[in-house]
Amino acid sequence: xxxxxxxxxxxxxFMSLNDCNNVEDFRELARRRLPYPVFNYIDGAADDEIxxxxxxxxxxxxxxxxxxxxxxxxxxxxxxxMGRKIAMPLFLSxxxxxxxxxxxxxxxxxxxxxxxxxxxGISSLSxxxxxxxxxxVSSPKLFQLYIHKDKGLNHALVEACKAAKFDAxxxxxxxxxxxxxxxxxxxxxxxxxxxxxxxxVAYATKPAWALNFLFRxxxxxxxxxxxxxxxxxxxxxxxxxxxxxxxxxxxxxxxxQVRSHWGGEFCLKGIMSVADAKRAVDxxxxxxxxxxxxxxQLDGSRAPFDQLAEICDAVGDKLDVICDGGVRRGxxxxxxxxxxxxxxxxxxxxxxxxxAAGQPGVERTLGNLxxxxxxxxxxxxxxxxxxxxxxxxxxx
Numbered sequence: 001x002x003x004x005x006x007x008x009x010x011x012x013x014f015m016s017l018n019d020c021n022n023v024e025d026f027r028e029l030a031r032r033r034l035p036y037p038v039f040n041y042i043d044g045a046a047d048d049e050i051x052x053x054x055x056x057x058x059x060x061x062x063x064x065x066x067x068x069x070x071x072x073x074x075x076x077x078x079x080x081x082m083g084r085k086i087a088m089p090l091f092l093s094x095x096x097x098x099x100x101x102x103x104x105x106x107x108x109x110x111x112x113x114x115x116x117x118x119x120x121g122i123s124s125l126s127x128x129x130x131x132x133x134x135x136x137v138s139s140p141k142l143f144q145l146y147i148h149k150d151k152g153l154n155h156a157l158v159e160a161c162k163a164a165k166f167d168a169x170x171x172x173x174x175x176x177x178x179x180x181x182x183x184x185x186x187x188x189x190x191x192x193x194x195x196x197x198x199x200x201v202a203y204a205t206k207p208a209w210a211l212n213f214l215f216r217x218x219x220x221x222x223x224x225x226x227x228x229x230x231x232x233x234x235x236x237x238x239x240x241x242x243x244x245x246x247x248x249x250x251x252x253x254x255x256x257q258v259r260s261h262w263g264g265e266f267c268l269k270g271i272m273s274v275a276d277a278k279r280a281v282d283x284x285x286x287x288x289x290x291x292x293x294x295x296x297q298l299d300g301s302r303a304p305f306d307q308l309a310e311i312c313d314a315v316g317d318k319l320d321v322i323c324d325g326g327v328r329r330g331x332x333x334x335x336x337x338x339x340x341x342x343x344x345x346x347x348x349x350x351x352x353x354x355x356a357a358g359q360p361g362v363e364r365t366l367g368n369l370x371x372x373x374x375x376x377x378x379x380x381x382x383x384x385x386x387x388x389x390x391x392x393x394x395x396x
Contacts, residue, residue: 017357017364023328023349026365029356030101035202035209037187038100041238042351044183045295051303052295055326058303062335063394070381077373079385081320081343082168082265082287084140087117088370089385090333092362093289093324093347094121094144094170096238097191099128099219101355103212106133108359109350114139116366119345121170124148124157125191125241129222134164141166144269145258146175147250153227158261160223169262170289171255174270178242179297190235192219256283269324270297272307277315287342288315291324294347305336309390312340330372334380338388 006024020026031039045052077088092113099105106128113120114137121142122133133141143161148154161169183189188199193213195203203210213219225232230241247254259266267287268280280288290304290311304325312321320343323336327346336344349369353361382388 017360020353020356020361020364020368022368023352023365026352026356026361027348029361030352033206033209034101034355035193035199035206037184037189037193037199037202038209039355040183040187041097041189042101042348042355044181045299046179046181046297047299049295049299051292051299051301054303055292055295055305056328056332058305058326059329059332059335061396062305063396064331064334064338064376064380065392065394066379067381070383072378072381072383075374075377075382076384077370077377079343081119081322082140082142082267084119084167086119086140086343088373089337089343090327090366090369090373091119091140091142091343091345092121092350093291093345094123094126094142095347095351096123096125097127098351098354100191100193100213101351102358102361103216104354104358107136109354109362110137110139110141112350112359112362112366113137115363116370118366119167119343124223125221126223127219127221130157130160130164130166134166140168142168142170142267144170144172146172147247147254147258148228148245149247150227150245153224154258155261156227157223158258161262168265168267168287169258170267170269170287171258172269172293173250173255173276174272174291174293174297175242175246176248176250178239179293179299181239181296184237184239190237191221191241192232192235194235252279252283255285259284267320267322271311272302272304274310274314277311277321281315281318285319287320287322289322289324289345290341294325305332305339308336308339308341316340330369330374330376333369333373334376334388335393337385338390338392340390 002024079089119140123144124146143166221232230236265286269289271288292301323341324345333344353365
């Protein structure tokens with residue numbers, strides 16, 4: 001459910017960056033500025049999108065219980081996750097294809113994350129190379145690894161992350177087959193975007209986006225294009241890319257081999273069961289992201305926040321548990337930390353902002369969320385994130 005302020009912003013005939021006070025405001029501005037196939041790629045999910053909606057709604061079933069008169073003139077929002085101290089307990093999940101959403105792409109996101117002292121991640125399907133990101137920023141960097149059928153490509157990606165001094169690798173474990181992304185089927189979205197008679201009007205009516213996409217640097221997937229043409233020079237839907245290029249034979253042995261090859265902070269992204277969380281500990285993972293891929297894979301699956309307590313109880317003292325997905329407010333972050341997460345991450349929360357206004361948009365949404373976390377901690381009567389626990393929560 002959108003806030004009254006968001007509904008007011010959506011009702012305005014003209015809307016700008018200064019009108020964006022929350023994630024829903026940025027979603028509305030992105031909707032106005034993007035061609036509808038691109039917007040619906042960001043906004044959409046699998047099948048009936050029940051899980052996507054539940055990812056955020058799950059937080060509404062839990063209430064915060066504040067203390068008062070706690071002397072919170074100064075607080076510490078920092079936490080340590082995947083071997084690095086970050087200035088606030090929220091970071092930017094790795095997401096693909098950012099150059100399509102705004103020409104600033106991963107460069108803008110990287111610089112915004114560095115400014116706020118937090119982790120950010122790039123995907124195997126990023127539109128800026130691992131090497132460039134490694135040179136660009138010194139803040140914590142996470143690489144999202146998809147296991148391709150091409151074993152040489154998998155090896156090259158890990159080696160590139162070593163050379164670029166990335167801090168952690170997150171192996172995505174929930175994409176052995178693509179989810180059924182019906183919005184992408186309906187709009188004909190591909191990477192790179194393909195202008196067809198059916199989609200011409202959608203792109204033509206957003207000339208600012210079209211001019212930036214066509215006349216700035218060429219779109220490519222530099223981490224992949226030396227091995228596969230699909231997605232860089234050969235348009236393909238994400239669903240077809242996953243189904244044709246990724247390895248459905250990926251298993252726990254694969255994950256353990258990647259962990260051994262990498263040798264550093266190693267996260268499994270897409271863990272949703274206690275059994276899998278325990279198995280992650282067994283193979284030497286140092287973190288897990290409790291995540292359902294933003295509802296893009298198995299519709300009808302549980303929300304990360306719904307699963308968080310039992311997973312934290314099982315393995316929270318053995319590795320870093322990160323709650324990934326559905327986050328729209330600072331209060332969501334406080335609830336996840338109170339359950340037991342070390343940190344919280346999200347994708348759409350900054351992709352809407354990137355699409356709406358590039359790097360300044362990402363900086364503004366990070367500033368909004370940081371302020372919400374800080375204000376919420378003061379209103380909760382806690383001076384550090386370590387003081388958040390389940391005594392502060394009640395479930396309806």
